[in-house]
Amino acid sequence: MVCRASELAPGERRIVRLGGRSIGVFNVGGSFYALHNGCPHKGGALCEGPICGTTVDASFGYGRDGEIVRCAWHGWEFDIATGVAIADPAVRARTYPVVVEDGQVMVVVPGTTRARGVRR
Numbered sequence: 001m002v003c004r005a006s007e008l009a010p011g012e013r014r015i016v017r018l019g020g021r022s023i024g025v026f027n028v029g030g031s032f033y034a035l036h037n038g039c040p041h042k043g044g045a046l047c048e049g050p051i052c053g054t055t056v057d058a059s060f061g062y063g064r065d066g067e068i069v070r071c072a073w074h075g076w077e078f079d080i081a082t083g084v085a086i087a088d089p090a091v092r093a094r095t096y097p098v099v100v101e102d103g104q105v106m107v108v109v110p111g112t113t114r115a116r117g118v119r120r
Helices: none
Strands: 013-018 021-028 031-036 051-056 061-070 077-079 098-101 104-107
Touching: 021 061, 021 104, 031 098
Parallel strands: none
Antiparallel strands: 013 021, 021 031, 051 061, 061 077, 098 104
16 A cells, blocks of 8 residues: 555655655545656656646646646656656656555556555
8 A cells, every 4th residue: 555545635746665666656636646756858756846737738828737747857747647748748757557445545566466555
């Protein structure tokens, strides 16, 4: 278990170590997502960057607040739910499935037999 769902409020994240990997677990509006904590651009600690929004196409306004994580190293922005880079959709951060069962948030890590989590 990463944590109880009630311990990770909307807009918050928790960085955990699972199967030798650093993974950021996010609560975006009550839905839980997990991203590899390494920016595909230069390897920065992606999930430790600010949770924010981004410029919205065509309107040049700001939107999607709380749905984007920005790498603290070079400012690359990624959709928390999909891992897709905002500036270049061909670039993606690795995502992991998240399961909420009996109020417990768990991440499905390849090579393990079940969803699990360990606090860092």
